[in-house]
Amino acid sequence: MAEKEKSTIVLFSGELDKAIAAFIIANGAAAYDHEVTIFFTFWGLNTLRKDQQVPVKKGFLEKMFGKMMPRGAERLGLSKMNFAGMGPKMIKHVMKKHNALTLPQLIELAQEQGIKLVACTMTMDLLGLQKEELLDGIEYAGVAAYLGDAADAKVNLFI
Amino acid sequence: MAEKEKSTIVLFSGELDKAIAAFIIANGAAAYDHEVTIFFTFWGLNTLRKDQQVPVKKGFLEKMFGKMMPRGAERLGLSKMNFAGMGPKMIKHVMKKHNALTLPQLIELAQEQGIKLVACTMTMDLLGLQKEELLDGIEYAGVAAYLGDAADAKVNLFI
């Protein structure tokens, strides 16, 4: 049996447009039967946050980070033309008009297709994010696990 | 006959400095006889816009996007130190002083070297960009075509 092609994406950025690009590429690769891993680190972790507040115990700085960072896929800004939140509204509007999947739908599709969503435990520690605050069904690992996947993969992107 | 090495670049960003970096790497790879594809998506599409206005019929939001986004390689800003347009002027000035190719020249060279410039049709739809508004001699495709190229390539970058 032939082994599956592998692809990995590091999602470092916490912006709506980049997250959409990452999930479109990832879902596309999974549709072509690649084994796909997205490794969420730094601001990319915000994509995985649940949209409701989760009561967890945190230190002061961790609380600050938690408050200042967007809570989940619905709340991300744009890397360009954010215009205090008007840009994301426009993008979401045109995406709806074109029947494009929203980011939460793209994430759901990714999970259905078996794409491995991995939260970087080191940056979770740094930003004070706890497992309870992130989506269910994701994995937790460090850079070593990412490198293990990437070394076997054909397509490796940093977004 | 040995097959050519392949390289792909996704140009997602719409900034002068990143576009220059993308085209320098792409032209370098083509000079080493790689088969190179640049896949322009989201803000990266602005690199391919013609610098004159093209009369096409658009909806309101698409017109807004069209007006707000830079029209072509000459009008892109910098990712750092843009200073309301002074940064790009400085960069262009030092590039001229050092006889470095300008972005429009780098694009021309890319086309002469047979680099495949591909506009992402899905984001063209979203941003309301039409073929008439983009440079001649480019190709149009979706993420599936990009993944097909990337799976065969040694060097795949997301810029």
Add this chain to the structure above:
Amino acid sequence: MAEKEKSTIVLFSGELDKAIAAFIIANGAAAYDHEVTIFFTFWGLNTLRKDQQVPVKKGFLEKMFGKMMPRGAERLGLSKMNFAGMGPKMIKHVMKKHNALTLPQLIELAQEQGIKLVACTMTMDLLGLQKEELLDGIEYAGVAAYLGDAADAKVNLFI
């Protein structure tokens, strides 16, 4: 004897968080016995600047760039939530609290692990940076050398 796996990173961005991500991935790969190259170009070069001012002769624009760009790893800002420098202080604070290596320590570790740090000579020219201003023990090369490394590597990232 089996050949070593190779990895390359282009560090284009000049932000603390992205530089930290680049060096964590690079040091991780080196720990797994990859041969790693980081190619510093554009704003990424600022990571390699010595933190003291070095007296070198420069033209006016080069002096301007030199003054406006951050001098070294200690002075980089964040790509998100920079808040006029408060963000980097917060990140440095939490990194210290978690006993994470600082960026200067990550750079030192990279040099100890034999990671090749290569400054892009073309963008050094453009930004007016001279060898005396950059850290000792680094290499100097152009895009051709980078492509030579990347074509042999499994993991190639653009950060």
